[in-house]
Amino acid sequence: MACSVLPAAALLLGTLALLLAAQQATASYPPQVSGNTKEYNFTVSYAFWAPDCVERSIIVVNGQYPGPAIDVQRGDRVIVRVTNQLYAEGISIHWHGILQTGGSAYMDGSAYVSHCPILPHETFVYNFTVPDQVGTFWWHGHNAGHSSEGFYGSFVVRPNPAFGDTEPFQADGESMLLMNDWWHRSHQDQFIGLDIPQNPTSDFRFVGEPQSLLLNGRGQYNCSLLASVPAAYSAGDALNCSTTSPQCSPNTVIGPITPNSTHRLRIVNTGSxxxxxxxxxxxxxxxxxxDANxxxxxxxxxxxxxxxxRYDVLITADQPVANYWITVTVRGRRPNTPPGRWALQYAGAPAGLPTTNASALAAQQPAWDNQNFTLAQQNLYTSLGGSNLTDPVAQNPTRQIVLVNSQNRVDGRKRNVLNGVAYVDPMTPITHTLFFNxxxxxxxxxISDQPPLTYNYIKTIGSPDNYTLATGQSVFEVNEGDVIDVVLQNGVTLVNASDPHPWHLHGMDFWVLGSAAGENFNGSTAKLNTVNPVYRSTVGLIAYGWTYIRFVASNPGPWFFHCHLISHMHMGMNxxxxxxxxxxxxxxxxPGSQMCGMVTPLVLQDFFLQGGRLK
Ligand SMILES: [Cu+2]
Known part of the structure; x- marks a missing residue:
């Protein structure tokens, strides 16, 4: 089995010199196009669904939840015709991890950055190639809170045999594991709560911890708990909970997998x-x-x-033929959600769930506040050397940005701010502003490259110092070819805590040079791995800690860079x-782009100047 010849972590030191020697001559998959096109039609609508046995309205694509899987080969052209049948909301789709190289920033799907939201009744055609990437991706709605409403699916780019692509491991079979948190409240309700300004009778209402965890769109809520849902979140609801709903039962089973085979799991956290x-x-x-590196x-x-x-992992099916628990726990925030539990089934095992105790397995997983585990694992990963694998890390950064993640009040509302700025969507997509100049x-x-350091972002007693705040679009103007270092420095929230944040960059992957607890406001480069750091697209920032990343500004255009938590995005952390x-x-x-904001009157004016005729 391929798995058995992979070096164990303990043996890696001995092979490090060999890997490093190989890495000096590496490149990513060289861009190539196959000439093949994969076409998809996505019709986006609301439907009642019961992913955790509690029925609510969710967003489905072609009547499915999770949405359709996209599965292509490297070099293929991907065409997705997206028709919006929601009643009153604009939508967009981001192809998470796909770098949109080759000038396709318009296809990146960040609403108001890449393009105008697709209005109800309208169709937009996404059209792009994936010339230089292989691996596990996903797609999701990227306007408002749509990705937490079920509006997502998997996206796999396979190596292309016509190009001679080979992956540095082998598997006999594979499964997709989309796992996420789930709420009974809609994203509209959640956003209304986040937007309540402080006043004598009410204040900010957080979305709270999720009710359930789902795997591939299925989980199991304990229906008897509905009576104890906090009043603020249940008033007026007539929640319908049925553990026999075909949408939640039987629970997800991964497999069957062949005994003694090597099985690849493509694991994605699609959560909010x-x-x-x-x-x-x-x-x-x-x-x-x-993250497909x-x-x-x-x-x-x-x-x-x-x-x-996203992670790709291999498991070896070397245990007795049976069913085994897959358990998922919440970390980083004090959990109030039962662990998720699903089954891994061997071929030949009886149908049904394992007979062992899932709670015992979940209890062994690292505690929610064990940040040492988080850091050790985050810093465990290194890029694999070898031909056609991973770009060697760029040296000699040309610019350093220190980005403090904190929280404050803006016009009475709680906002998540970066160097004092809370982001709000512009009226006009940034691609349009740039093109039409x-x-x-x-x-x-x-926004500036350095936070004002006269304020105490990390103090743990009392509320954070009040510093100058701004709302608007915080845009870093960067020259093509710059080597950019970003120090993500965590600070405190208004309740004297520090929230972990997963940071995601569009348009380019980045190297994770290091992360640690404590302060790095001055952008110290001590303790960084500049030899073989992992290259990826989303990285964690622990509470009260810092994470140091580097990327080459190789892909012209405006790219969203943000915390991937939906509530934090809404609160300005972009x-x-x-x-x-x-x-x-x-x-x-x-062609086919929709207009909005400042572009619409501009185009209409040109139209009438030309005699008011369509050519
Ligand atoms: Cu965040």
């Missing part, structure tokens, strides 16, 4: 708030890729997966990295 940990009874997981294989028993992250499309000069093309020319919006 929770930092998750997954364990499989009786089986270690050999991690071979993080190969890593030096390491064996783990308990796998941390931050919201938005309009002033006022987004606010400029709001920025945009605008990479100014060396050519000075931004690409034009593609």
């Amino acid at each position: 708030l929770s930092f998750l940990n997954i364990a499989i009874e009786g089986h270690n997981m050999t991690v071979v890729a993080a 190969y890593v030096t294989p390491v064996s783990v028993k308990y796998l941390d997966v931050w919201a938005g992250q 309009m002033t006022g499309g987004y606010t400029t000069g709001l 920025t945009v990295i605008n990479i100014k093309p060396a050519s000075g020319v931004y690409p034009a919006p593609p």
Whole structure:
């Protein structure tokens, strides 16, 4: 089995020199196009669904939850015709982890950054290629809280035999594991609560811990608990809970997997708030890729997966033929959600759930506040050397940005701020503002590369110091080719806690040079791995800690850079990295682009100046 020849973590030191020698000559998959096209039609609508046995309205695609799987080969053109049949909301879809190289920033799907939301009754055609990436991705709604409403699915890019692509491991079979947190309240209700300004009778209402954890869209809520749902979240609801609903029962079963085979699990945290940990009874997981970049294989028993992250792991089916528990626990925030539990089934095992105690397995997973475990595992991963695998880390950064994550009041509302700025969506997509060269499309000069250091972001007694705040679009203007270092420094919230945040960059992957507890406001580069750091697209920032990343500004255009927690995004925890093309020319919006904001009157004015005729 391929799995058995992978070096165990304990043996890695001996092979490190060999791997490093190989890494000097590496490159990522060289861009190639296959000439093949994969087409999908997505019709997006609301439907009643009971993912955890409690019925509510969710967003489905083609009547399915989770949405349709996208499965292509490297180099393929992907065309997705998205028709919005929601009643009154604009939508967009982000292809999470797909870098949109080749000038397709318009196809990235961040509402108001990449393009205008797709209005109800309208269709937008996403059209892009995936020339230089292989691995596990996912897609999700990227306007408002749509990704927490069920609006997501898996996206796999397979190696292309026509290009001679090979992966540095083998598996006999594979399964997709989309795991996420789930609420009974809609995203509208959640956002209304987040937006309540402080006043004598009410205040900010957090979304709270999720009611359930789901795997591939299924979980099991304890219906008897409905009576104890906090009054604020149950008033007026007539929740219908049925453990025999075909949408939640039988519970998810992964497999059947062939005894004595090597099985690949593609694990994604598609959740909105929770930092998750997954364990499989009786089986270690050999991690071979993080966010679709190969890593030096390491064996783990308990796998941390931050919201938005993906891991490819191999398991060896070397246990007696039976069913085994898969358990998922919440970490990083004090949990109030029962562990999720599903079954891994061997071929030949009787149908049904394992007979062992799932709670015992979940109890062995790292405690929610064990940040040492989090850091040790996050820093465990290193890029795999070898030909066609991973870009060697760029040296000599040209710019350093220190981004303090904290919280404050803006006009009475609780907002999550970065260097004092709470982001709000612009009226006009940033791609449009840049192409049409309009002033006022987004606010400029709001955010600086360094936080004002006269304030105490980390103090643990009393409320955080009040410092100058701004709302608008915080856009970092970056030159193409710059090597950018970003120090994500965590601070405190208004309740003297520090929230963990999963940080996600669009348009480019980044190297994770290091992360630790404590302060790194001055951007110290001590303790960083600049030799073989992991290359990925989403990384965790622990409470009261820092995470240091580096990327090459290689992909011109505006790219969203944000905490991947839906509530934090709504509260302003976003920025945009605008990479100014060396050519000075931004690409034009593609045919079929919808208009909104400042562009609509501009185009209409041109139309009438030309005699009011369609050509
Ligand atoms: Cu966050």
